[in-house]
Amino acid sequence: MNIQNLFKIAIKALGNNKMRCFLTMLGVIIGVGAVIAMLAIGQGSKNSIKAQISEMGSNMIMIMPGAERRGGVRQSSDDMQTLKPADYDAIVTQSTGIANITPTVSSSGQWVNGNNNYPSQAQGVNTQYLDIRQRRVAQGEMFTEDDVKTAAKVCILGKTLVDNLFPDGTDPIGKVVRFGSIPLTVIGVLDEKGYNTMGQDQDDLALVPYTTVMKRMLAIDYLQGIQASAIDENRTEETISEITDILRTQHKLREDQEDNFTIRSMQELAQMISSTSSMMTVLLACVAGISLLVGGIGIMNIMIVSVTERTREIGLRMSIGATGKDIMTQFLIEAIIISVTGGILGVVMGAIATWMIKLFAHWPVQIDPSSVILSFVVCTAIGIIFGFYPAAKASNLDPIEAIRYE
Numbered sequence: 001m002n003i004q005n006l007f008k009i010a011i012k013a014l015g016n017n018k019m020r021c022f023l024t025m026l027g028v029i030i031g032v033g034a035v036i037a038m039l040a041i042g043q044g045s046k047n048s049i050k051a052q053i054s055e056m057g058s059n060m061i062m063i064m065p066g067a068e069r070r071g072g073v074r075q076s077s078d079d080m081q082t083l084k085p086a087d088y089d090a091i092v093t094q095s096t097g098i099a100n101i102t103p104t105v106s107s108s109g110q111w112v113n114g115n116n117n118y119p120s121q122a123q124g125v126n127t128q129y130l131d132i133r134q135r136r137v138a139q140g141e142m143f144t145e146d147d148v149k150t151a152a153k154v155c156i157l158g159k160t161l162v163d164n165l166f167p168d169g170t171d172p173i174g175k176v177v178r179f180g181s182i183p184l185t186v187i188g189v190l191d192e193k194g195y196n197t198m199g200q201d202q203d204d205l206a207l208v209p210y211t212t213v214m215k216r217m218l219a220i221d222y223l224q225g226i227q228a229s230a231i232d233e234n235r236t237e238e239t240i241s242e243i244t245d246i247l248r249t250q251h252k253l254r255e256d257q258e259d260n261f262t263i264r265s266m267q268e269l270a271q272m273i274s275s276t277s278s279m280m281t282v283l284l285a286c287v288a289g290i291s292l293l294v295g296g297i298g299i300m301n302i303m304i305v306s307v308t309e310r311t312r313e314i315g316l317r318m319s320i321g322a323t324g325k326d327i328m329t330q331f332l333i334e335a336i337i338i339s340v341t342g343g344i345l346g347v348v349m350g351a352i353a354t355w356m357i358k359l360f361a362h363w364p365v366q367i368d369p370s371s372v373i374l375s376f377v378v379c380t381a382i383g384i385i386f387g388f389y390p391a392a393k394a395s396n397l398d399p400i401e402a403i404r405y406e
Contacts, residue, residue: 003333006326010333013306024302025342027295028382032346032375034288037353039371041363042281046274048364052196053270059099059233060132060266061240063226063247067258082260083223087250091226094246097239100128101228103210107217111161111206112178118164122155122179123205124213125227132229140173140188143209151211155179156188158203182216184208236265289378295342296382299335303390307331314394315402324395331394335387336380343379347372 014021065082088103105124110117126148130136143154157165157172166172172186193202214220230239240263247261307314314327351367358365 003329006330006333010330010337013310013330014334014337017306020302021338024298024338025345027298028292028339028342028379029295029346029349031288031290031292031295032343032379033349033353034291035285035375036347036350036367036371037357038284038288039281040350040354040365040367041357042277042284043368043371044363044365046277046281047366049273049277050270053266053273059230059236061228061230061236061243062264062266063228063243064262064264065222065224065260066262067260080224081220081222082251083226084221084250085223087247088223088226090246090250091228091243095239095242097230097232097235097242099229099231100131101226102126102129102132103223104129104225104227105210105213105218105220105223107179107213109180109217111165113165113175116165116167118161120158120161121205122208122213122217124208124210124217126210129207129227132227135193136191137188138191140186142188143207148209148211151215152209153182153184153212153216154187154209155184156190156207157186158190158205159192160201160203161206162189179206179208179217184212233267236267240265292378292382296339296386299338299383300386300390302338303331303335303387304393306334307390307394310394311397311402314397315399315404318397318399319403327397328391328395331391332384332387335391336383339379339383339387340376343376346379347375350375 063083065080085103088101091098092101102125107122107124109119109122111120127142127145130142137156140156142156143152146152147154155177157177162172165177166175172189175186176183177186178184190203190205190207195201208217210223214223228239228243230236243263244259248259251260253260318324318327354365354367357363
């Protein structure tokens, strides 16, 4: 018997039990839809993180005080005071691979304007911070090198701070606000960035000359960190090695002593986050894949029931010339039709679910074509694997015994 006739018989047999057929498909539909939606969430998150890191600059270098923590060992306060302004000066004068560099110190506290107040940070930086972080002053101007040298009482506010300190829409430029008890004149407003992938508000900060934060707010003589950008992205590792040598010389460390500072690049951070994101995506896909496996078990279950119900039909067909191969092929075709049709509907369901996640949850999502292809391959495989046993059982029936079956 040719394949075309077997397809017609299979479709007719499935059509006789439409509701049972649909309920069997439902497991596959939910499984495929869940896999596509989960992979879309994972891929979207990964791409969003990469885009944000790219915006910050993949050539960005972060220098932090203290050795790299191992085994959860807690560091003393002295270990976190190893970066000095002299280290920053040494990097500026000796490094050949740095395009921009800024010391960083920050203080948390209450920002006050009249009756309005808001808890946030005062981020101490120099004039090159904007180039490193690829930000700009949308209104007003950036403070100058003279402001840094004189520890001037000026600040650049983020959009979140402006909205909370000036809720009536007053122009903040030229106004005096207080950080704790220290008055600061607003000379600029940063461009709006919104929330990043980690859920952090990138506009919830204020930029202040780092000398102002060190001397007037914290009264410290050390830096909490240094941020820099390499001249060329391809020279980032070379620049990190150069900075390491400069700082080891500055700190008078012997060859057998570990670094008392930590240097990280955005490339390294991107690889780490991408690896973690990929692991989470695989985990989500595996969890969603369980429902696909359950759908396959449902197909096998319903096909076994179908074989039992149609035992006499199978006996009659075999008695008039149908071979065991014909019977097996027919039941395999039925199983594959259920799984592939369920897969197609599952792809549609996954696309709709992904669109709804983006619309209502505002999560970054992206459907990868490979996930759709993979779902179809898995669906077909499930139809063949889980349909094989019932099909083999049907093909091995004895025609005489099958006809006598009640």
